[in-house]
Amino acid sequence: xxxxxxxxxxxxxxxxxxxxxxxxxxxxxxxxxxxxxxxxxxxxxxxxxxxxxxxxxxxxxxxxxxxxxxxxxxxxxxxxxxxxxxxxxxxxxxxxxxxxxxxxxxxxxxxxxxxxxxxxxxxxxxxxxxxxxxxxxxxxxxxxxxxxxxxxxxxxxxxxxxxxxxxxxxxxxxxxxxxxxxxxxxxxxxxxxxxxxxxxxxxxxxxxxxxxxxxxxxxxxxxxxxxxxxxxxxxxxxxxxxxx
Numbered sequence: 001x002x003x004x005x006x007x008x009x010x011x012x013x014x015x016x017x018x019x020x021x022x023x024x025x026x027x028x029x030x031x032x033x034x035x036x037x038x039x040x041x042x043x044x045x046x047x048x049x050x051x052x053x054x055x056x057x058x059x060x061x062x063x064x065x066x067x068x069x070x071x072x073x074x075x076x077x078x079x080x081x082x083x084x085x086x087x088x089x090x091x092x093x094x095x096x097x098x099x100x101x102x103x104x105x106x107x108x109x110x111x112x113x114x115x116x117x118x119x120x121x122x123x124x125x126x127x128x129x130x131x132x133x134x135x136x137x138x139x140x141x142x143x144x145x146x147x148x149x150x151x152x153x154x155x156x157x158x159x160x161x162x163x164x165x166x167x168x169x170x171x172x173x174x175x176x177x178x179x180x181x182x183x184x185x186x187x188x189x190x191x192x193x194x195x196x197x198x199x200x201x202x203x204x205x206x207x208x209x210x211x212x213x214x215x216x217x218x219x220x221x222x223x224x225x226x227x228x229x230x231x232x233x234x235x236x237x238x239x240x241x242x243x244x
Contacts, residue, residue, distance in 0.1 A: 008237030014230035044216060050204035051213060056194040057139050062132070065191050068183060069132050073125035080119040081167030086159070099152065099160045106150055124180070128187065131161050135191040138199050155199060162192045
């Protein structure tokens with residue numbers, strides 16, 4: 001039979017090295033993707049981003065969405081949407097509308113902004129292809145392409161495209177153009193979002209990092225169990241019983 005003292009010894013033997021490792025994970029000892037040193041949590045976060053990027057918006061997916069965009073040709077397309085902006089970034093709906101009008105105009109459509117409302121007319125297919133092209137450029141970390149094209153911070157341009165696609169999707173749904181609305185929603189989730197979220201992240205093929213990936217996953221499982229057993233033994237040592 002295991003005594004309370006033995007449970008306490010087990011708990012401290014587990015928890016003391018656990019917290020030593022935890023402190024080590026928070027120390028800025030690890031190489032950053034952009035140079036310098038970062039903590040272990042950021043290092044592992046960057047690593048998982050790098051190995052997951054390749055499957056989030058592959059070249060095959062890019063080509064497929066571009067083909068879909070080309071099939072949306074509608075020279076007589078007209079719509080009016082409201083922009084939301086971003087309160088956290090102090091990006092007002094009115095500023096977002098002005099930015100959206102600029103993006104649409106450069107894309108080859110006629111667009112005007114009034115307050116938080118954007119009115120547009122032109123070819124929906126041209127708009128769709130522009131959005132995919134910009135998403136591909138951002139996904140490939142070529143933000144300078146959008147910078148030169150629109151004179152805007154690249155992520156701001158893509159964020160605005162996301163709101164435009166969202167607004168157009170809702171507008172087309174109300175007009176009962178469900179297929180087109182669904183397509184634009186797909187552009188948001190399958191092109192704009194991965195391009196925005198993975199901007200600046202390099203692609204690391206999974207097969208090149210299989211050993212470290214396996215280590216990271218096993219470490220995560222073991223480290224979680226390590227803490228769990230440490231707390232369990234600590235409670236047992238102090239006579240804390242959980243029941244119902």
